Amino acid sequence: MKNKQIENCITVEHLNKTYITYKRGETFRETVKSFFKREQVLIKAVNDISFTVPSGSIIGVLGPNGAGKSTLIKMMTGTLFPTSGTIDVMGYMPVKNRSRYVRRIGAVFGQKSQLIWDIPPVDSFAMNAAIYNIPKDVYKSRLDKMCAMFDLGDVIYKPTRVLSLGERMKCEFIMAMLHEPEVVFLDEPTIGLDVIAKQKIRSFIKAMNKNGTTFVLTTHDLEDVEQLAQEVIIVNHGEKVFDGTLHELRSILGEKKIISLTFDKAVKDFSLKGATIVEKPSDREIVLEVDTSKASVSKVIKKISEQYVFTDISVKELPMETIITHVYNE
Amino acid sequence: MKTFFNFISHKLRILKAVAFVTYKEWSAYRTHSMVSIFIGPVYFFVQYCIWKALYGDSQTLNGMQFSSMMTYFGANALIGYLTMDFADWNLQMLVRTGKFLTFALRPIHHRFFAFSQKIGHRFLGLVFEFIPCYILFTLLFKVNLVPPEPLWAVLSIVLGFLMTFYVNYCIGLTAFFFVRAEGVRQVFQLMLTICSGGLLPLSFFPTVIQKLLFFLPFQYILYVPSMVCTGSYNLAGISMGLPQIVGIQAIAVILTALFSELLYRLSIKRFTGVGA
Amino acid sequence: MKNKISFLSKLHSALHLYKIGLKVAFSTELAYRANFIMSSLIMLCFNILFPLVTVLMYQWSSFPGWNIWEVLLIQSIFTIAQGFNSMFFSGIFWQTNERIREGSLEVILLKPVNSLLFMMSSSINPEGIGVMLGGGIMYGFALYHVGITSIAFFVQSVLFFLGGLCVMWSFTMIMSATSFKWVGNSRIPEIFDSLLNFGKYPSRIFPQAIQAIITYIIPVAMIGYYPASALLGKMEISQLLLLIPCVIFCILGMLLYNWMIKLYEGVGG
Numbered sequence: 022m023k024n025k026q027i028e029n030c031i032t033v034e035h036l037n038k039t040y041i042t043y044k045r046g047e048t049f050r051e052t053v054k055s056f057f058k059r060e061q062v063l064i065k066a067v068n069d070i071s072f073t074v075p076s077g078s079i080i081g082v083l084g085p086n087g088a089g090k091s092t093l094i095k096m097m098t099g100t101l102f103p104t105s106g107t108i109d110v111m112g113y114m115p116v117k118n119r120s121r122y123v124r125r126i127g128a129v130f131g132q133k134s135q136l137i138w139d140i141p142p143v144d145s146f147a148m149n150a151a152i153y154n155i156p157k158d159v160y161k162s163r164l165d166k167m168c169a170m171f172d173l174g175d176v177i178y179k180p181t182r183v184l185s186l187g188e189r190m191k192c193e194f195i196m197a198m199l200h201e202p203e204v205v206f207l208d209e210p211t212i213g214l215d216v217i218a219k220q221k222i223r224s225f226i227k228a229m230n231k232n233g234t235t236f237v238l239t240t241h242d243l244e245d246v247e248q249l250a251q252e253v254i255i256v257n258h259g260e261k262v263f264d265g266t267l268h269e270l271r272s273i274l275g276e277k278k279i280i281s282l283t284f285d286k287a288v289k290d291f292s293l294k295g296a297t298i299v300e301k302p303s304d305r306e307i308v309l310e311v312d313t314s315k316a317s318v319s320k321v322i323k324k325i326s327e328q329y330v331f332t333d334i335s336v337k338e339l340p341m342e343t344i345i346t347h348v349y350n351e
Numbered sequence: 352m353k354t355f356f357n358f359i360s361h362k363l364r365i366l367k368a369v370a371f372v373t374y375k376e377w378s379a380y381r382t383h384s385m386v387s388i389f390i391g392p393v394y395f396f397v398q399y400c401i402w403k404a405l406y407g408d409s410q411t412l413n414g415m416q417f418s419s420m421m422t423y424f425g426a427n428a429l430i431g432y433l434t435m436d437f438a439d440w441n442l443q444m445l446v447r448t449g450k451f452l453t454f455a456l457r458p459i460h461h462r463f464f465a466f467s468q469k470i471g472h473r474f475l476g477l478v479f480e481f482i483p484c485y486i487l488f489t490l491l492f493k494v495n496l497v498p499p500e501p502l503w504a505v506l507s508i509v510l511g512f513l514m515t516f517y518v519n520y521c522i523g524l525t526a527f528f529f530v531r532a533e534g535v536r537q538v539f540q541l542m543l544t545i546c547s548g549g550l551l552p553l554s555f556f557p558t559v560i561q562k563l564l565f566f567l568p569f570q571y572i573l574y575v576p577s578m579v580c581t582g583s584y585n586l587a588g589i590s591m592g593l594p595q596i597v598g599i600q601a602i603a604v605i606l607t608a609l610f611s612e613l614l615y616r617l618s619i620k621r622f623t624g625v626g627a
Numbered sequence: 628m629k630n631k632i633s634f635l636s637k638l639h640s641a642l643h644l645y646k647i648g649l650k651v652a653f654s655t656e657l658a659y660r661a662n663f664i665m666s667s668l669i670m671l672c673f674n675i676l677f678p679l680v681t682v683l684m685y686q687w688s689s690f691p692g693w694n695i696w697e698v699l700l701i702q703s704i705f706t707i708a709q710g711f712n713s714m715f716f717s718g719i720f721w722q723t724n725e726r727i728r729e730g731s732l733e734v735i736l737l738k739p740v741n742s743l744l745f746m747m748s749s750s751i752n753p754e755g756i757g758v759m760l761g762g763g764i765m766y767g768f769a770l771y772h773v774g775i776t777s778i779a780f781f782v783q784s785v786l787f788f789l790g791g792l793c794v795m796w797s798f799t800m801i802m803s804a805t806s807f808k809w810v811g812n813s814r815i816p817e818i819f820d821s822l823l824n825f826g827k828y829p830s831r832i833f834p835q836a837i838q839a840i841i842t843y844i845i846p847v848a849m850i851g852y853y854p855a856s857a858l859l860g861k862m863e864i865s866q867l868l869l870l871i872p873c874v875i876f877c878i879l880g881m882l883l884y885n886w887m888i889k890l891y892e893g894v895g896g
Contacts (some may be wrong), residue, residue, distance in 0.1 A: 100456065128456045148368045217425050309461050400834075406688065
């Protein structure tokens with residue numbers, strides 16, 4: 022029975038990717054030895070990963086370097102075939118049906134630019150329009166719309182090599198989405214960009230997502246995850262270590278909150294049942310970690326105000342970094 | 352029928368767009384074409400000196416007159432301008448930098464893309480390399496460069512254009528299999544130059560080698576078009592009329608194209624197996 | 628005294644850097660085992676192709692005053708020089724060219740070692756060994772048929788050969804310098820390759836004017852022709868003076884390169 026409302030556009034089942042490399046040896050002597058007799062080393066880049074992505078969602082894939090994120094994305098885009106397991110994207114098997122499949126997806130792989138270096142992006146766009154066979158008037162209107170969203174103006178008429186990284190990234194996005202793909206894969210889309218450029222790109226992704234485009238993005242940037250991802254997958258050592266919503270991720274370490282307080286006078290020996298001191302930036306300031314499943318925020322604040330006077334207070338979620346590091350280390 | 356027509360018009364659209372984009376990279380090309388205009392005449396001049404010394408007082412050598420020899424090398428240089436490409440170099444760069452990935456992610460056959468690039472570049476070559484050097488060779492070096500049968504010459508050159516592309520593309524595809532392919536590529540290019548008659552007319556090779564060369568794709572790149580421009584063709588003792596040799600050239604092009612497709616598929620298989 | 632010590636220690640660390648570079652280059656190559664064997668074999672066989680063409684030409688005629696072994700002597704010495712160039716020098720050009728295009732030359736310039744030395748030791752191309760070996764084998768053959776008539780000739784030949792290497796080095800410097808102006812032009816080596824053609828044949832086949840140029844101004848004749856001539860006893864001892872244009876050419880090349888670096892640093896890249 023198909024649930025028409027929540028249809029999965031991507032289904033990954035028991036995906037594996039194993040590489041064979043050879044032990045090289047460290048000293049020069051070992052290297053010469055390995056020339057004649059080599060030791061095989063099996064590397065499991067992706068180890069039995071399964072997940073689904075609902076249509077029209079944005080899913081973030083997190084993981085430390087070398088965790089297997091890029092390998093995973095490459096398999097989903099059809100540019101790397103799995104050792105075993107299945108991938109289904111919109112009914113296609115990415116590697117098998119590659120030439121038909123790539124018509125309907127877009128991809129921005131950070132370091133590998135589609136723009137041609139010495140000529141203006143607009144010419145590269147026109148070339149892609151020809152490749153995807155986008156009718157000229159449709160191409161024009163989409164281009165105008167996307168340029169307006171990015172507020173690019175005349176930038177697209179200057180040679181790519183004189184553009185800043187932020188401008189180039191925006192053009193990469195336009196290039197990847199001119200043909201209105203239904204699924205877009207992004208590999209570290211905001212890396213190296215300044216704050217404003219990052220925001221612009223995130224707004225763009227959100228706007229496109231509202232139109233129904235599904236996004237799969239790998240990232241190191243936790244802001245990306247917090248602002249964009251509806252679901253998060255965390256990969257470490259080739260394995261999936263977390264799969265759920267952002268909310269579930271936040272509550273992985275329990276219902277904890279961070280309360281920061283500034284007192285009107287110096288406080289020594291602060292203690293409170295149910296709260297652990299995280300930091301003491303000065304003798305007037307204190308940062309507490311409170312498990313709200315044991316004691317509610319209002320109870321805690323009430324208890325503190327019974328004993329102390331404070332001039333400033335803030336209540337926050339656990340920083341994402343703490344959560345993620347915890348997950349990585351598990 | 353309609354879908355066939357759409358297919359062709361789509362392909363033409365891509366060809367035009369890529370050729371145009373390549374044409375637009377003109378400012379980088381300016382310096383490239385200056386290099387070409389230098390190399391052709393130098394090559395010809397060196398050959399002139401070599402053969403003048405080798406001919407000495409004799410009128411003919413292996414049945415070829417000195418003037419025909421000069422026409423041969425002049426034609427070599429000029430045809431080179433019309434048919435040369437960097438398909439092997441470009442493809443190897445794409446594989447080396449990992450940028451080939453961007454083609455695997457788009458609905459385009461890279462070879463068709465590379466071919467469209469060549470059209471763009473050679474159009475520039477026609478205007479900025481071929482024509483100036485043709486004038487230079489005819490007026491300064493006083494070489495006779497008017498083919499006795501212009502139509503067959505043009506056809507043969509077009510086929511040479513295609514053949515060069517397919518052979519260079521196959522060489523470029525080896526980048527998927529060999530990691531540091533630069534040296535291998537240089538060697539292939541040297542072999543190509545020699546076996547296509549770039550340094551010595553193929554009729555000067557030992558008969559056994561000539562027989563072998565008849566069946567390899569290299570002669571169809573340069574030797575055949577150049578000989579068609581001189582008006583007569585012979586190799587391995589086989590003498591044939593221009594229509595016949597051009598016909599054989601066409602068959603050779605088709606076979607090489609098929610081979611390149613096979614190699615392309617193997618390369619993509621390897622690429623998607625091992626990753627970028 | 629202090630200067631002497633620091634010079635020695637600089638030399639020592641330079642050699643050490645070079646040794647590491649060699650090791651890294653070779654272990655990288657050996658790691659790609661099949662690739663290395665394959666490309667070495669191909670190099671070995673096919674770089675004999677060019678001299679074979681000369682052999683073929685000689686079936687029909689000859690350069691006046693030069694028999695086939697003598698001409699092969701020129702071309703084998705040339706091949707050895709080419710192999711040496713490809714192994715140690717050409718990497719510098721490619722590194723410079725690419726880094727200028729990408730804007731990452733500063734990375735090299737900021738290193739606490741001489742930038743040229745660094746580039747040279749990090750871009751050693753072991754495939755050059757295949758070329759040198761092929762040239763060496765051919766040289767052996769040619770030498771066997773020609774015979775060394777005197778040690779003095781051999782020494783002169785070696786000195787000229789070293790002069791030829793200086794010319795190759797200068798070419799690398801000039802090509803790299805050109806990269807600063809013709810950014811990203813990967814066809815620069817083709818110009819110099821075509822000039823090198825003048826050194827592969829007895830220079831007598833060229834007009835007087837060209838002979839003068841390739842001897843005194845752009846001494847490509849020193850790469851193959853003069854070392855072979857010297858070995859064959861065709862040159863006077865006094866002609867050792869011909870090494871002077873080579874040295875001058877070499878110095879000019881380095882000056883040009885350094886000047887371009889200074890300009891580059893001045894503008895900020």
